[in-house]
Amino acid sequence: MEVLKVAATSMPQKVANALAAIVKEQGEAELQAVGASAVNQAVKAIAIARGKVAPNGIDLYVIPAFADIIIDGEKKTAIKFIVKSR
Numbered sequence: 001m002e003v004l005k006v007a008a009t010s011m012p013q014k015v016a017n018a019l020a021a022i023v024k025e026q027g028e029a030e031l032q033a034v035g036a037s038a039v040n041q042a043v044k045a046i047a048i049a050r051g052k053v054a055p056n057g058i059d060l061y062v063i064p065a066f067a068d069i070i071i072d073g074e075k076k077t078a079i080k081f082i083v084k085s086r
Contacts, residue, residue, distance in 0.1 A: 001082075003030045006045065008037030015041065016048035019083060023053060023060065028084040032067060039079050046083060058085045 002022045006015055015031070022029040033042040050060045063082040068075055 001028055001030050002026060003032060006031050006033040006038050006042040008035060008041060010038070010041045010045070012041050012044035012048055015045035016052060019045060019049040020052040023049070023083060023085050024056070024058065028082065031081040031083065032069065032078045033081075034069070034071070034076050034078045042079070042081055046081060049083070053085070060085055 004015060004018055004022070019029055019031065031042045031045070033039045046060070046062055053060060060083055063084070065080050065082065067078045067080040069078050070076070
């Protein structure tokens with residue numbers, strides 16, 4: 001499954017475009033975000049992507065979860081959003 005890392009400075013429109021393309025091709029993708037601002041950008045991107053793929057008859061749903069990741073040698077907890085189509 002393709003993993004997109006979302007930062008606080010990520011542009012939701014660009015993340016949404018990438019997410020929509022991956023979901024159309026593979027049927028699922030994962031977004032990872034660390035921090036409130038990054039989670040906010042990820043949620044916006046998911047909403048935008050859902051609107052982009054809906055006219056093609058694709059309905060997205062999201063499974064939120066926690067993920068332990070390593071950033072600069074430090075263990076951090078990320079929110080991961082598993083995005084799938086149905």
